[in-house]
Every structure is written in C-alpha cells, then in structure tokens.
Amino acid sequence: MTASAPAVDADGIRVAVSTVIFALRRREGAAGAPGWELVMPVVRRIRDPYEGRWALPGGWLRPDENLDAAAARTLGETTGLAPSYLEQLYAFGDVGRSPSRVVSIVYWALVRADEAAAAGAPENVAWFAVDGLDGLAFDHDGIVEYARWRLENKVGWSRIAHGFLPELFTLADLREVHEAIVGRRLDPANFRRQVESAGGILATDEFRTGAHRPARLYRTDGESELAERGPLRGG
Amino acid sequence: MTASAPAVDADGIRVAVSTVIFALRRREGAAGAPGWELVMPVVRRIRDPYEGRWALPGGWLRPDENLDAAAARTLGETTGLAPSYLEQLYAFGDVGRSPSRVVSIVYWALVRADEAAAAGAPENVAWFAVDGLDGLAFDHDGIVEYARWRLENKVGWSRIAHGFLPELFTLADLREVHEAIVGRRLDPANFRRQVESAGGILATDEFRTGAHRPARLYRTDGESELAERGPLRGG
C-alpha cells in the first residue's frame, strides 16, 4: 500500500478495498501426484498495525473510482497482476477488526498460471499455498477461508474454472483445475460428458500433441458470461 | 432517515446501510388463487436527492456499530420492524449512483407476516408488491431485483423460508411460502418428501384443525442455522 491514508472524517470511517487472489501452481517436490495447488499472493505490511505480517493486497477507495475499479487498481499496484476474473466477495466492517474504523469491500479474483509467473515477485509480495495459510493480519484469515468456500461452491455451477486457463485448453486441463479446487480426483469420462452437456466450451480443430494420444483443444464460448451472478452487472 | 448526514471527509466518501425487506401478504382482491405475494416496505424521501420518491429503508453507518447492527437499527428506525432473518446482500459504490459519493452496504431481510401487520404503517412508509415495483430512488430498482434473485435462489438450497413462518406451521404453510417465492405451484406430495428428507424441521404432536383433515404442526429445528453461508458468521 503505497498510497497514504485518506483524511479521516468526523465519524472516523474509512473505506478500503482488498482482494483475495487465487492462482494455480504445480505442486512442488511431492510424490507422483502431478496435480496443481491453489496459491495466493499476500503483501508484507510495512507499517502499523500488524507491521511485518502478511495481508491481502488492497488500498483505499478513491472518490472518483468505482469499487470494481478500485479492486483492480489496488491489486495491480501491489502485486503487478491483472485478474482474468474479479467478483465482489463481501463487505467486512466490524468495529474491532482494525484499530481504526475501516470498512473493507473485499473482492476475489482469479489469475492464469502464466500471468502469475510473468508478474515475477515484486518487493514485499509472497505466494503461499491457500490450504495451510494462517497468521495473516487483521481478520484476513477468515476472509480467505470464506473466499475459498465461495470458489469451491461456485466452480460446481458456473464456469469460473476457465479463469485459470489460457485461450486453448484440453479437457484434461479443465479437469485438473476442477480437481485442484474441489480437492479430489474426478472421473475423466464423466467429467467430459458433464462439461460437454453443460455447454460453454467450443471444440476446435487443433490438438495438443504429447507423450500419448493427442487431445483436442477447446476454447471458452465467449457468448455467455464467465460466471452467472443474476441481475448484477457490477456496482 | 431522521439522522443527519455525517461530516464529509477529505475524500467525500460516506458509508450508508440499506435493507431490502421481504414479507408475505395475502393476495388481495384477486381470483380464487388463495396464495401469498411478496411485499416490501419503502420509505418516502423527504429531502434531495430524489425528494418524494420511494427508497429502501436505511441510514448512515455509525462509527461504533457493526454493519449488521447498523442494518437492524436503521430498518427498525424507519419501519418499526425487527427482522427474523438478516443477511448482507452486496456493497454498491458506483461513482454516479448518487450526487455525492456514497458506498451503500445493502442487506436483505425477512419479516413474518404477523410482525409486518403489527408494525402498522409508520409515517412515510408504504408496502408494495415486489413484482411490479418500479421507480425507486437511486439505483434501488436494480438492488431490489438482485435481492429478489438471491431470495429465489437461496430458498432452493437453504431453509430461509422458515423466516416467514411463526413457530408452529403446517407443511402446507411452508409450501405456500415456497410457492410465493418461486412463483409457481408445487406438488404437495413431492414437497413433503423433499422437506422431510432435507431435515431441519421437527414434527410436533399438535395438529391444526380446520375445514378438513387436521394437519400436523411442525417447528424449525433450532439445532442448525437458518441459512448456511459457509465459514461466515457476520462481519
């Protein structure tokens, strides 16, 4: 957070915007399991409160920008990332969650694996596996837990998993993303049929060649939105 | 909104809390359909902007109260109601949604039919059917539409419908609540089995006598929460 805090008004309430950012990373070391794991970037706080602790990337809401824009801006400023998917998570505003009164509009975002790698490692930014994550500043542990729950739920009835994938992908790619999110292996045959009948993907004429039988490449069907959220279009 | 606006800070951002309140009312006039319809209270604005227009009940967030408490307080002050269920809906903060910069943390609430009737009709409060509602102040039309969508979705996988019912109710009561929310008739036989297998209700030894065969009375199983929302407990 390089921006300075806004002047505090008579009521002492300030509005911040933070983001829980999910990405996928090849599971390191590890046994034969060739899977992926969920990781997220956190930034080290350089001032009180919680100086030295890891916290969600974020910053103060500016008077001339929408909430969505503030989330995209602050996560870009702190981590160098541009999200492939961004959605509001929840507004946290308990009196005791910070020494001063701060209402945090929290977003959650997905970034593609290649983007996460390209962003490098800015100063004071570190990536951690989401599962064992603990000890964040403020109430951010609980916020991450809630975002994780929302991601796992939403992957079951929307197409947000595509937010982790490049333009062209195989059904095995898509399945591995789902497996990483729900935390268990999925039957390739059944997964194929479910995805095909649900729609939202388009088969191309290209194949990915490799060690075995070539796999057909698919692309996301741009016609429909990435994730349904009812009559909401942002605000 | 009897409270005066807080002083505007250097950034000019103020935090408000509003609530979309749902209740059920016997369908008036109408044909033989003995059903219920969703209604909600709105308050007439007594100052600019949108003076004279109907708006969601709400008020300014106080520096010493949590968001949930602010929602409960402001809807009580403006409408005299105490909700049987209250959940955060979304934070709206677009730059242009109000002449001055206001971030609104919007909640949605359920009140029981008897409570709604007991609250009477405070000054400048009116109840309208949700379905034809239009012409509210600010961006409140869209907010109501989103809350309506959330209610209809959530009734399918949680037990929030109980928020409309008194302590003791028949399965027909519960079914009529669902019918009013989803907007179509439900098969009594299948509804009974689904509710019973889903759990969450306890059969009592009492029956409601009436014009026909007495119907068994049930009560909500207090063991589990009214609505699952993951690892979130309020904030």
Place this chain on the structure above:
DNA sequence: GCAAAAGTGTTAGGGCTACACCCATGC
C-alpha cells in the same frame, strides 16, 4: 508391442416429477 492418456459405452442407483390412491375431517 507396450504404456498411458483420449475418448466411448454400459449399467446400477438415486433423486425428481407426475399422478394415482387412500385417510380424516366438517358439513
């Protein structure tokens, strides 16, 4: 040929839907 992943087929089970049917009460 062999291993392994891509992709297809098949079957059993569960839940949902539609609807037939019986039960209990007021009139």
Place this chain on the structure above:
DNA sequence: GCATGGGTGTAGCCCTAACACTTTTGC
C-alpha cells in the same frame, strides 16, 4: 355421503458414479 385437503405409493425419467472398453499416440 361428499368435498377437500392431508398424506402415501409408485412408475418413468434424468442425472450421476463407477468402470469396462476401444482408440491413438510415443517410445
């Protein structure tokens, strides 16, 4: 008895899980 809502039974359909099986490639 009759009408009506309460409550039970049942058969078809669809979706899912499990897993056998065929196809296609690199080595």
